[in-house]
Amino acid sequence: MASSKIRCGVAGVGSLGQHHARIYASLPGAELTGIFETNDARAAEICAKYCCRRFATLDELGAACDAVSVVVPTDRHAEVALPLLARGAHLLIEKPLCASLEEAERVLAAARAAARIVQVGHIEHFNPVMSFLEKEIDAPRYITAERLAPYQMRGTEVGVVLDLMIHDIGIVLALVKSPIEKIDSVGVTVLSQSEDIANARIQFKNGCVANLSASRMSTKKAREIRIFQGDAYLSLDFMNQAGHLVRKSDILDYGLKMKMGLVKAGDLSALPVREIPIEKGEPLALELAHFVDSVARAQEPKVGGALGKSALEVAITITEQIRAGKDRTE
Numbered sequence: 318m319a320s321s322k323i324r325c326g327v328a329g330v331g332s333l334g335q336h337h338a339r340i341y342a343s344l345p346g347a348e349l350t351g352i353f354e355t356n357d358a359r360a361a362e363i364c365a366k367y368c369c370r371r372f373a374t375l376d377e378l379g380a381a382c383d384a385v386s387v388v389v390p391t392d393r394h395a396e397v398a399l400p401l402l403a404r405g406a407h408l409l410i411e412k413p414l415c416a417s418l419e420e421a422e423r424v425l426a427a428a429r430a431a432a433r434i435v436q437v438g439h440i441e442h443f444n445p446v447m448s449f450l451e452k453e454i455d456a457p458r459y460i461t462a463e464r465l466a467p468y469q470m471r472g473t474e475v476g477v478v479l480d481l482m483i484h485d486i487g488i489v490l491a492l493v494k495s496p497i498e499k500i501d502s503v504g505v506t507v508l509s510q511s512e513d514i515a516n517a518r519i520q521f522k523n524g525c526v527a528n529l530s531a532s533r534m535s536t537k538k539a540r541e542i543r544i545f546q547g548d549a550y551l552s553l554d555f556m557n558q559a560g561h562l563v564r565k566s567d568i569l570d571y572g573l574k575m576k577m578g579l580v581k582a583g584d585l586s587a588l589p590v591r592e593i594p595i596e597k598g599e600p601l602a603l604e605l606a607h608f609v610d611s612v613a614r615a616q617e618p619k620v621g622g623a624l625g626k627s628a629l630e631v632a633i634t635i636t637e638q639i640r641a642g643k644d645r646t647e
Contacts, residue, residue: 322346322347322348323346323347323348323383323384323609323612323613324347324348324350324381324382324383324384325341325344325347325348325349325350325382325383325384325385325386325609326349326350326351326352326353326372326378326379326381326382326384326385326386326406327341327349327352327353327385327386327388328352328353328354328375328378328385328386328387328388328389328397328401329353329354329387329388329389329397330352330354330359330360330363330388331356331359331388331471332471333388333411334352334354334386334388334389335359335363336601337386337388337409337601337605338352338363338366338367338369339367340601340602340605341386341605341609342367342368342369344602344605344606344609346606346609346610346613347384347605347609349367349369350369350370350381350382351364351369351370351371351372351378351381351382352364352369352370352371352372352378353371353372353374353375353378354371375397375400375401375404376400376403376404378401378404378406379400379401379402379403379404379405379406380404380405382406383406383407383612384406384407384408384409384608384609384612385401385406385407385408385409386408386409386410386411386438386605386608387401387408387409387410387411388411389411390472390474391411391413391415391416391472391474391475391479392416392474392475394410394411394413394414394415394416394420394424395415395416395420395421395423395424398410398424398427398435399423399424399427402424402427402428402431402433403427403431405431405433406433407433407434407435407436407608407611407612408428408433408434408435408436409435409436409437409438409604409605409608410424410435410436410437410438410625411437411438412437412438412439412440412483412484412487412625412628413437413475413479413483413625413628413629413632414435414437414622414625414626414628414629415629416474416475416479417633418626418629418630418633421622421625421626421629422626424622425622425626428622434608434611434612434615434617434618434621435621435622435625436607436608436611436618436619436620436621437620437621437622437624437625437628438604438620439483439484439487439488439620439624439625439628440484440600440601440604441484441485441487441488441540441555441600442487442488442491442604442619442620443600443601443603443604443607443619444555444558444600444603445558445595445596445597445598445600445603446542446553446554446555446558446560446595447488447491447555449553449560449593449595450488450492450542450544450551450553451491451492453549453551453562454492454544454546454551455546456546456547457492457493457525457544457545457546458524458525458526458545458546458547459525459526459527459528459544459545460489460492460493460525460526460527460528460542460543460544460545461527461528461529461530461542461543462485462488462489462527462528462529462530462541462542462543463530463531463539463540463541463542464481464482464484464485464529464530464531464532464539464540464541465531465532465533465535465537465538465539465540466481466532466533466535466538467533467534467535467536467537467538468507468508468513468533468534469533472533473509473510473511473533475511476504476509476511476512476513476515476636476639477504477511477512477513477514477515477531477532477533478504478512478515478517478531478632478635478636478639479629479632479633479636480531480533481531481532481533482515482517482529482530482531482632482635483628483629483632484540485529485531485542486529486628486631486632486635487620487624487625487628488542489519489527489529490624490627490628490631491624492544493521493523493525493527495521495522495523495525496521496522497519497520497521497522497631498520498521498522499519499520500517500518500519500520500631500634500635500638501517501518501638502515502516502517502518502634502635502638502639502642503515503516503639503642504516504635504636504639504642507534508534511636511640512636512639512640513532513533513534514531514532514533514534515530515531515532515635515639516528516529516530516531517529517635517638519631538556539554539556540554540555540556541553541554541555541556542555547565548564548565548566549562549563549564549565550562550563551593553593558595558597558598559592559593559595560592560593560595561590561591561592561593562590562591562593563589563590563591564589564591567589567591570589607619
């Protein structure tokens with residue numbers, strides 16, 4: 318690179334894109350070169366706040382930047398990503414990668430042809446909770462994940478599976494590391510044109526089962542996961558970056574103490590539950606720092622196009638099952 322800092326841009330500085338701009342402007346290895354934004358008032362606000370330039374076209378933004386975040390509605394990802402790749406920019410594309418597998422293939426093919434990096438914004442992979450899971454989990458047998466959010470118009474160009482559940486799909490695929498054998502899904506449309514509540518049961522070839530639930534009709538926010546494996550049970554909260562675990566060895570020790578009369582049977586206060594020490598951090602800042610570093614080092618990012626495409630494929634399978642079930646009942 319000509320400059321010691323990676324020249325970064327953001328295509329779309331709405332509710333999430335503005336935070337991409339904020340973080341690029343503060344990252345030591347990056348400089349916020351400019352933005353592409355169709356809303357005049359928002360563009361003026363961000364440019365004034367972070368002393369960056371507003372580019373008139375995606376072509377100009379791509380030519381001026383080494384790396385660009387694509388933070389537009391999902392159904393416009395391919396349309397925005399392709400001209401940026403053509404101008405040689407590395408991309409961080411917010412999840413999901415695209416609205417369809419066909420569009421995802423086009424984007425990834427363009428990235429390969431241009432020898433450019435595509436990182437997909439599965440932000441939970443940069444949550445300190447995920448860092449703990451990656452070290453602790455080696456043979457999960459059963460996983461439950463719940464992701465709840467209040468209804469809002471942003472994101473409703475796709476269903477709740479592509480909007481919310483895809484986070485947990487990506488997490489589960491990364492932890493289980495086994496081909497999928499079977500998927501069973503159900504969903505309900507409430508306010509939008511597609512499913513707003515969904516549940517999917519994913520059975521893997523290695524025997525692990527994951528049960529994922531997502532809703533954007535909740536009165537509260539929640540992002541929780543529970544994992545059972547042969548030697549431990551873990552319960553973690555992605556939102557509050559906290560959790561606890563119970564190890565099998567501790568349970569056996571607890572049972573022995575009961576037999577010896579050292580603890581009373583049924584005394585749950587003596588159950589060996591360990592609080593997990595998780596070093597808190599802003600996942601988006603960690604994600605963008607990793608992206609900038611990947612571009613600087615010309616190395617494949619942690620969440621590259623392959624994982625992004627795999628998660629999209631599973632999400633689309635779930636969505637299609639839900640729609641097929643809805644069609645049968647109408």
